[in-house]
């Protein structure tokens with residue numbers, strides 16, 4: 001699988017390594033573009049799938065090196081191998097597409113057992129929140145069985161690349177873990193820190 005674009009992977013303390021995964025069409029690449037440009041996406045029917053992994057440098061107040069992985073079924077088994085030792089994981093779920101939620105739950109639970117990803121903080125991003133008839137965040141969290149994940153920090157947020165709802169929260173979540181990395185602190189935060197983060201960033205948790 002083509003992955004030649006990430007050979008310059010940085011291990012610097014001031015760069016947070018962020019991997020974004022999720023099923024095909026769940027809105028990962030659109031989110032990465034919003035993180036990079038802060039601009040709303042224009043909705044198009046043209047859908048360009050990502051093949052392999054693309055690395056993108058994003059510099060705001062902090063440096064993020066984002067790995068955007070293709071989500072189609074035949075690429076999922078290679079996610080753990082192409083993730084390039086992430087510090088944190090973003091998992092995108094289409095909040096409109098009810099038919100794919102079971103698949104998303106399985107893909108997530110398969111991913112999290114990988115030994116290289118143990119304890120890595122997880123932000124589950126429910127995308128396309130601008131669409132009508134989406135499921136509520138509670139329904140989405142329950143269907144994905146997020147409450148069974150006990151070995152790491154798990155937060156959830158609604159996001160739309162069309163309205164930019166949730167973008168600031170996602171940035172702040174990434175910034176929080178960037179500071180921890182910079183200060184050499186453990187990324188596996190305590191329960192009280194999880195709650196503090198939850199309230200300060202207006203996140204949700206399973």
Ligand SMILES: Nc1nc2c(ncn2[C@@H]2O[C@H](COP(=O)(O)OP(=O)(O)OP(=O)(O)O)[C@@H](O)[C@H]2O)c(=O)[nH]1
Nearest residue numbers: 024025026027028029030049050070071128160161
């Ligand atoms: N309405 C709406 N459509 C979105 C949103 N985000 C993405 N889309 C649309 O969903 C489709 C897929 O978006 P992508 O960002 O390419 O999805 P992806 O997860 O990168 O897909 P793969 O690369 O195939 O894994 C595109 O047609 C986007 O325009 C959103 O927030 N709202």
Ligand SMILES: [Mg+2]
Nearest residue numbers: 028029049050
């Ligand atoms: Mg993509």
